[in-house]
Amino acid sequence: MTKFGYTLMSEQSGPRELVRYAAAAEDAGFDFEVCSDHFTPWLTSQGHSPYAWTVLGAVAQATSSVELMTYVTCPTMRYHPAVVAQQSATLQILSEGRFTLGLGSGENLNEHVIGEGWPSVQVRQLMLQEAIHLIRALHTGDLVTWEGDYFRVDSARIWDVPDQGVPIAVAVSGDSSIDKFSDHADHLIAVQPAAELIEQWDDAHAGDSRKIGQLAICWDPDEKAALERAHDQFRWFGGGWAVNADLPTPAGFEAASQFVRPEDVAETIPCGPDLDKIAASVKEYLDAGFTDVALVQVGDEGQTRFLDEAAGPLLEKLRAL
Template sequence: MRIGYTLMTEQSGPRELVRHAVAAEDVGFDFEVSSDHYSPWLTEQGHAPNAWVLLGAVAQATSRVELMTFVTCPTMRYHPAVVAQQAATLQLLADGRFTLGLGSGENLNEHVIGEGWPSIAVRQDMLEEAAHIIRELLTGELVTWEGDYFRVDSARLWDVPDAGVEIGIAVSGEHGVERFAPLADHLVQVQPDGDLVREWSGVHPGSSRAYGQVPVCWDPDEEAAIERAHEQFRWFGGGWSVNADLPTPAGFTAASQFVRPEDVASAIACGPDLDKLAESARPFLDAGFTDLAIVQVGEHNQDRFLAEAAGPLVERLRKL
């Protein structure tokens, strides 16, 4: 398993995130993923810089770590033709280190363009069509497309990496695997679902990666860690169906108003015990994930986490 670091755009500004990216590479993380949000989940998080501009800067500031969007919705805020161009350009800037992570999106980010929020069935249809368009454009050939949701008129990417851009797609069930595995190189899933990994591997035997993500909240003071995790990440327990449909940080505040600090502490490993933090990744190990991105909750002590705890935590994760 490769261990990654999450550039959490909801909790840090762009200059801080680039600094974190460099430090994460220096302490030994294998890859870095960036969320792609227009709004934070909660007002207390307080940030939402543009992920593509950020990753362009990170590509120039780092030299070894692989980079990934985790994940971009290519259907509403971004037309798939624009996503294809962004991905090709970023891959060239990153010298082949970039993977395009795609998903069907969240109302929180996509409602801002004023086009409403489609049903899950429509969102999945749109994602499938968008993935086809992106794959065709990444060949560098002239593309014209007339679909149910998108049109592309005589489009060509003029700067395309020779090795292309690998694509990961966020999938949540067996039917998603059947639908999206033929369009993607890798699986993205934030729940440690071993059945899903096995289903995906059946389509891509020995050639695909399974990307997961787990939050932790390191702090020398366990109570301070729990308090920060509750303030910043109490939305986390709502589950995908809730998180995908609420439109604003105010909605997440209302939905999480009865979540207690002890509820968050039972779901997110908090405190100074690095063995406990590492152990919280075991479900993903047992489920067969090949890549796991760590989220350190909160900007407040992110620099200290990277300076003091991240390296030893990566070592412990590797030993598992």
């Protein structure tokens, strides 16, 4: 059965608001909730970036049945993989088995803040492979001493480990990342409805797996207001992943996105009150083979109204697909 999720977008909302939205999204009928994990928002106008793990701990207590996921955490620079192993084990216990650890190779925007530079994508992927190995070893609850090319642990043990373990999903974007992570991850994360990506993953990955996508939408009764908000908050996406992963600051994203027009945003983000148009965009992911799709309702403004008025009818349309 296809699952539909709600995104706790930490770059556009404060921590208390995110917890409130999480409870409302569960009440509205979403199957799962994903939370972004940034140190810095992409654009200054977004204005937020609370600590995702604290937010998720609170969300685990404010909800009872909805699944939870990081979308995504980078366990290689700002966090040591041993820390992510402890964070995710604790969250799995707090949520009573509802958590999936979503991982990625990171963005310069968040990871440069520790002052250790920004490696090439090839190095970042090798670091992520090693990090996943360590996280899985520590999730056994055994005492681990290990040294690799990028990380070491010395007599490390996670004392509170969940009986059911922690499933791991990894963000991939093409042949290289699929080759590196299909044997390391349980599930796939991707943000484009590319059928060839799903086919390559299924060919390379042993066993069943979820394919978890994400789509930005901007529902509002006023289509003009929706488009203005989407352009203000989400025009940063226009450069594509190859650019976005390497820009270091919101000022860089402001400069890179200065020529992105509202009509450019409208081509990618369905804006306005038309739920059928939103459903048609989601269907592209289903047709490509995704098993899960998380929606991003753009902007803090209007979240409560979206959850109260539009989420239920939209989910009905999506499940009818």
